[in-house]
Amino acid sequence: MMDGTVSSKGSSLPVAGLIAVVGCDGTGKSTLTHDLVKRLNDGGPAVRRYLGLVSGETGDKIKRLPLIGPRLERRLAAKAAHAQDMKNKLPNAWGALVMYGLSVWRAAHLQRVVRLAERGVLVITDRYPQAEIAGFRYDGPGLGMARSQKWLVSKLAAREQRLYERMATIRPALVIKLDIDLATAQGRKPDHGTAELTDKIAVMRQLRFNGAPIFDLDTRAPYADVFEKALRAVTAAATHPSFAQNAA
Secondary structure, three states: OOOOOOOOOOOOOOEEEEEEEEEOOOOOHHHHHHHHHHHHHHHOOEEEEEOOOOOHHHHHHHHOOOOOHHHHHHHHHHHHHHHHOOOOOOOOHHHHHHHHHHHHHHHHHHHHHHHHHHOOOEEEEEOOOOOOOOOHHHOOOOOOHHHOOOHHHHHHHHHHHHHHHHHHOOOEEEEEEEEOOHHHHHHHOOOOOHHHHHHHHHHHHHOOHHHOOEEEEEOOOOHHHHHHHHHHHHHHHHOOHHHHHHHO
């Protein structure tokens, strides 16, 4: 059976040079992370890494496939949305194995990100795993202990929860939490349902990311203001002595 191991040197302390950008759909995570890396590369090596499981960027690529692209993207998006909704029943054992495998993949990807940061690269992540609230749409465990009734699925859910708890011990040097209201989110993401956006906004406001330093940022402001505030926060975190020591 697949399992994931996650470790980090000094994991009880925030990982120097690791910056996470999190928030509900419509807050501009993708644009902000791309722009931050573009600007920060002038001062040294900086990279962007996506730590979610279902990427809107991936969906855009699928939609561009000849003939079948749009229909295939809609079908995959619908299946993903159903699996991520914690009110729905879990899939069968095969589906649960696939979901658990995705979590193992995420843990391995996080470990690669940590190694980059430990080598002195400034890493800006779009999304970040957490163990506080279950649900892939919140970047938490996808199976969820409360939804698990069958023996195999219950075992997988317990293993997945422990995996996310280990991932959560790897705390970023800074978490930029992007906030938004429902009306603004709907204006930017008209294809997303009201219930889904309301749910995501509420959950994101609750997450503490295992005590990592958090910088709350209201994304209803003009983007230029949001970018400058985020840039100052990242610069302050990146010039912390612990990062300078890592990069040396």
